[in-house]
Structure formats: C-alpha cells, structure tokens
Amino acid sequence: MTNRDLSVSSSSTPPAAAVPARPEQFDEQTRAALDHIDRQAVRVVADGRPERTRTGYAQDWASWTTFCAESGVPLLAVTPGTLTAYVEWLWTQPGWKTGSLMAPSTIDRRISGTVVSAREEHGVKPEKGVARLARNRLAQLVKEMEKSGEKRGRGQAAPLLVDHLVTISAACPENLRGIRDRALVLMHFAVAGREHELAANRVRDYADAPGGIQADLRVSKVRPRVVPVPYGSRPSICPVRAWTAWKEAAELTDPDGPAWRRLHSRWHTLMGGGLSAEGIGDVITRAGARAGIDVRFTGHSPRRGLATSSRLKGHDQIVxxxxxxxxxxxxxxxxxxxxxxxWEDNALLGVL
Known part of the structure; x- marks a missing residue:
C-alpha cells in the first residue's frame, strides 16, 4: 500500500447539506398530502375519545347548528363575533334536563364543543383564542345573574354522606333489586365514581384482594384508575360484602358480563343488559327517595359524598x-x- 493509497482527494469532501424547503414553499401535491395526514391524525384522536365525550360534542354541534339556522349565521363561520352572539342566544335557551334556563357551565361547554367540532370534524381553522370574547361575555352575564339573585341549572349535587348510606342500606328490600341497589350505592360511594365509569364495569373489574376488592375503573373520560376498596367496619354499609352478596344473588358468573345488571321493572328478574350511566344515577335517586331522605340525590352525589366524608375524617386532598x-x-x-x-379551619375558632 502506497502513500497515494492513504491520501484523501479533495473531491471526496461531503457536499454541503441541502437547505430544507420551508412550509410556504411546499407545492400543491405536498400540501394536499400533509392535509390528509393531519385529517387522519385528528380522526384517530377523536375516535379514541370516550363515547360520552363524543356524544357531548355531537350535542354541542347540534346546538350550534340550530343557532345558525335561526340567526342566519353560516354554519362554519366560527369567529369571535358569532360565538359571542351564540352565548347571547344560549343564555335564553332552556336546559336539556332541567327545563329552566341554561346553566353557565353548560354554555361554556357548548362553546368548547363547537370550536372542537368545527376544527376536528369540519376542517375549520379558527383563530387562536377564538372563544375568548364569548367567554368574557358569558362572565358578564354571570355577574348580572348573581347580582339579580337569579338561579340557573340544578346547582351542585347534594353530597351523599355516611349517615345517608346507613339509612339507604336499611331501606333496601331483601330482594334482588334491593341487594343490587345497596351494592351499587355503596360501591359508587367507595370508589367516588362517575356514572359512566360504573356503567362500563364488568364483573372481572371487581377483583378479590386480601384487604377487600380492587375496583378497576378502566373506562373514564378523565383518567382510568384502579381503586382499592377495603372492608368496612360496619357490615351494613360495607361495599365489599354488599358486592359479594349481589354477585352471588344475581349469579354473575360471566367475568365479561355487566357488573350492574338491569332488572325487570315489575318482576325484578335479571335482564340481559347492564345499566346505562343515566340508569346508575336513577338508582341513586330512587334509593334516597325510598329511604325517605328529604335530599334529592343524583348520580354525582356519592362522588361528592366520599370527598366530603373523607375530609371530615382528616384525609388530605391528594389522597x-x-x-x-x-x-x-x-x-x-x-x-x-x-x-x-x-368549619374545621375557621378564623373564629378559639376566639369567641
């Protein structure tokens, strides 16, 4: 091998890297391909959302469609001005469930659902902060409402507390419906669940553990979680014992079957399907009424009740x-x- 073999010629120097094309320089074919990729990505994310979220967005878009038809606004004209006019229109509309004027929180969600649907379902590209003006107007309307003392919506759900659980449990009849209702109310409270989380549960989602049950809330619009549910100190309101009694009475042997089954309205016999999210809430409401409690509970009451009761026992917010x-x-x-x-951390404690 000679020195000539070891030498590097000047012609072997790597060429300078090519300057990448900037987005504004893309040709029509590239733009079309990128738009297709973007639409596919949006569709994948949208399809992965919980059914409850997709249903909510569909209802929000249907509301926007009605507004556009009545006001003459083009359907895809999602702008700061049209959204503000939409808020004004919604402010006069009755709520879906209550029949009273629409709650501010519902209006705020309608705004979000409209913007998301326009962007993801219809390819509209709203300007950044497109809903800011509408939300500012909503805040003004809320202040006027509070000043006048007007009430809208149903307000926050009443908390279902431990004393309520005792009364509800005692009032449940010793038939299949009573056994199911007792178990559902107690488990709903124990896991601080949302209605749709319990409606999605299967029998296998309540797994026996040395200290009680591991409840797998695997379907959630926010974050799935596994919740440890220990045995209660009082058998009458123990969620673990109540679940076991329901599972045995209903002969829930199929691990993939619904955990909370529907019952025939007259004969109280098992039906094929599970309770819907709305059905879960109805059980909670009826259980409170059956027990003669003067508070009207909703499907959110056990969730709030667990938070309240746990705080009364001194548990930290993180827990x-x-x-x-x-x-x-x-x-x-x-x-x-x-x-x-x-009341527990009041500036007047020890003062007066």
Whole structure:
C-alpha cells in the first residue's frame, strides 16, 4: 500500500447539506398530502375519545347548528363575533334536563364543543383564542345573574354522606333489586365514581384482594384508575360484602358480563343488559327517595359524598383525589372540601 493509497482527494469532501424547503414553499401535491395526514391524525384522536365525550360534542354541534339556522349565521363561520352572539342566544335557551334556563357551565361547554367540532370534524381553522370574547361575555352575564339573585341549572349535587348510606342500606328490600341497589350505592360511594365509569364495569373489574376488592375503573373520560376498596367496619354499609352478596344473588358468573345488571321493572328478574350511566344515577335517586331522605340525590352525589366524608375524617386532598380520579389540585374537588374546611379551619375558632 502506497502513500497515494492513504491520501484523501479533495473531491471526496461531503457536499454541503441541502437547505430544507420551508412550509410556504411546499407545492400543491405536498400540501394536499400533509392535509390528509393531519385529517387522519385528528380522526384517530377523536375516535379514541370516550363515547360520552363524543356524544357531548355531537350535542354541542347540534346546538350550534340550530343557532345558525335561526340567526342566519353560516354554519362554519366560527369567529369571535358569532360565538359571542351564540352565548347571547344560549343564555335564553332552556336546559336539556332541567327545563329552566341554561346553566353557565353548560354554555361554556357548548362553546368548547363547537370550536372542537368545527376544527376536528369540519376542517375549520379558527383563530387562536377564538372563544375568548364569548367567554368574557358569558362572565358578564354571570355577574348580572348573581347580582339579580337569579338561579340557573340544578346547582351542585347534594353530597351523599355516611349517615345517608346507613339509612339507604336499611331501606333496601331483601330482594334482588334491593341487594343490587345497596351494592351499587355503596360501591359508587367507595370508589367516588362517575356514572359512566360504573356503567362500563364488568364483573372481572371487581377483583378479590386480601384487604377487600380492587375496583378497576378502566373506562373514564378523565383518567382510568384502579381503586382499592377495603372492608368496612360496619357490615351494613360495607361495599365489599354488599358486592359479594349481589354477585352471588344475581349469579354473575360471566367475568365479561355487566357488573350492574338491569332488572325487570315489575318482576325484578335479571335482564340481559347492564345499566346505562343515566340508569346508575336513577338508582341513586330512587334509593334516597325510598329511604325517605328529604335530599334529592343524583348520580354525582356519592362522588361528592366520599370527598366530603373523607375530609371530615382528616384525609388530605391528594389522597381523596387519588381515590376519585380527580387531578391532585382539582378546583372542583377543592370547592367540595372547602365546605368542610370552613368549619374545621375557621378564623373564629378559639376566639369567641
């Protein structure tokens, strides 16, 4: 091998890297291909959302469609001005379930659902902060409402507390419906569940553990979680014992079958399907009425009740949040706990 063999010629120097084309320089074919990729990505994410979320967005878009038809606004004209006009229109509309004027929280969700649907379902590209003006107008309307003393919506759900559980459990008849209702109310409270989380549960989602049950809330619009449910100190309101009694009485042997089965309205016999999210809430409401409790409970009452009851026993917000799947510093959870804290941590304690 000679020195000539070891030498590197000047012609072997790597060429300078090509300058990449900027987005504004893309040709029509490239733009079309990228738009297709974007639409596919949006569709994959949208299809992966929980059914409850997809249904909510569909209802929001249907509401926007009605507004556009009545006001003459083009359907895809999602702009700061049209969204603000939409808020004004919604403010005069009755709520879906209550029949009273629409709650501000519902209007806020309608705005979000409209913007998301326009972007993801119809390819509209709203400007950044497109809903800011509409939300500012909503805030003004809320202030006017509070000043006048007007009430809208149903307000926060009443908390279902431990004393209520005792009364409800005692009032449940010793038939299949009573056994199911007792188990459902107690488990709903224990896991601080949302209605749709329990409606999605299968028998296998309640697994026996040395200290009780591991409840797998695998379907959630927020965050799936596995919740440890220990044996209760009082057998009459123990969620573990109540679940076992329901499972045995209903002969729930199929691990993939619904955990909370529908019952015939007259004969109280098992039916093929499971309870819907709305059906879960109806069981909670009827259980409270059956027990003669003067408070009207909803499907959210056990969830709020667990947070309230746990705080009364001195548990930290982080611990409560983990049980119920709230964000660690959830403002909603904090508002529930504030009801307790205002008496336990009051500036007047020891003063007067």
């Amino acid at each position: 409560i949040a983990k049980q119920g799947g709230w964000a660690p510093h959830s403002k909603v959870l904090a508002s529930y706990l504030e009801v307790v804290d205002q």
